[in-house]
Amino acid sequence: MRRLGSVQQKIPCVFLTEVRNEPSRKRDCQQFQVVATENVHPAALQSDVHCAVATEKIDGTCCYVTTYRGEPCLWARLDRKPTKQADKRFKKYQYSQKTCKGFVWDVDKDFREVPESWIAAHRVQHENGQPVPDEHGHIPGWVPVDQTNKQYCWHASVVNYDAGVALVLKTHEEDEGLLEIVSVPLADLMEQTLELIGTNINGNPYGLGSKKHPVHVLVPHGVLRIRNPPPVEFQQLYSWFQECQEGRVEGIVWHCDDGTLVKIHRHHLGLKWPVGDPFLNTRPVVIHVDETPDPDASEKDLFKSFSSINGKLFSCIRDIPFEP
Incomplete structure (x- = not known):
């Protein structure tokens, strides 16, 4: 089974889209929404999307595994964004020109500072050694997850750097209908992107854990295949x-076979998300976490908790x- 695409950039919609002047169903305070038309995107057709592997889009926050200081490390998504002043100029230009093309950024002055350890995502274009913002005015990138940084405490809860392992939710190798939560060596996840889901991520649409005992896991991108995907046609998808x-x-x-990724979100079709009983919660799950717990670990340590069951x-x- 081939490893599916790594998510380093925003994934375009499988259909051509249009902007409607009505409140967004996806983002509060956004007075417009992007919706799909019935026309398949030419780039998707060129990449033979009708023969592509369809996988479930998981609602979490994107992560990446690569080296840091010579060791495998989990990295959290951190897009470098414009300052307030630069963002105002950008939006004013978009409003007057009806496009963002042609806007000139000064990367040194127009963007917020990021930690020294920050790296740009793959395929971010560079000019004169500087990363170039995407069409949304962001520079996608990553920062290493430090277990002492409270900002990324939920990311840190799913990795044990001393043991070199991470907590991963995936499909069972022998039974496609069964999920399993396993401890996986970080070295086996190198250069993969994953989705962090759980109690304190995006409103917890899958209902994991509780406030008293938060639960988070990593889901590798592309691991949840859709067994009977609909054709790439607007009405059939709807x-x-x-x-x-x-x-x-x-x-x-x-x-797609050429590495291209395209997506459809329920909001592109005017449909609600989250839903009360998501498909992920219809599948049984088995626990395979047998790490020797740290005797000094908290009762809320996830590796300790999963090892107990x-x-x-x-x-x-x-x-x-x-x-x-």
Whole structure:
């Protein structure tokens, strides 16, 4: 089974889109929304999207595994964004020109500072050694997850750097209908991107853990295949999201043979997300975490918690009990 595409940039919609002057269903305070038309994007057609692998789009925050100071490390997504003043100029230009093309940035002055350890994402264009912002005025990038940095405490909860492992949710190798939570060597995840989901991420649409005992896991991108994907056609996709149990997902990401990624989000079709009973919560899950817990670890240490229920099977990830 080939490894599917790494998510380093914003993924375009599989359909051509248009902007409507009505409040966004996805972002509060945004007075417009981007919706799909019925026309498949020419780039998707060129990449033969009809033969692509369809996978579930997971609602979390993007992460990346690569080296830091010579060791495998989890990195958190951190886009370098414009200062308030530069952003005002950018939006004024967009409003007057009806496009963002042609706007000139001064990267040294127009963008907020980032930590020294920050790196630009793959395929970010550079000019004169400086990264160039994308069409949204952002420079996608990453920062290493330091277990002492409270800003990334939920990222840090899913890695144990001393043992060199991470907590991963994936499809069971022998049963496609079964999920498993496993401890995976970080070295085995090198150069992959993953989605961090859980109690304190994006409103917790999958219902993991609780305030008293937060639970987070990493989901490698492309690991949750859609077994009976609908054709890439507007009405059939709309019906699939509305009527099929497997369609109770945030969206679909198609992985084309040439490496191109395209997606559809429920919001592109005017549909609600999150939904009350997402498809991820219809699949049983088995725990395979047998790390020797640190005797000094907190009772809320996830590796310790999962080790205590190693080998057990649950009806879904939401039903994993951690309360004392």
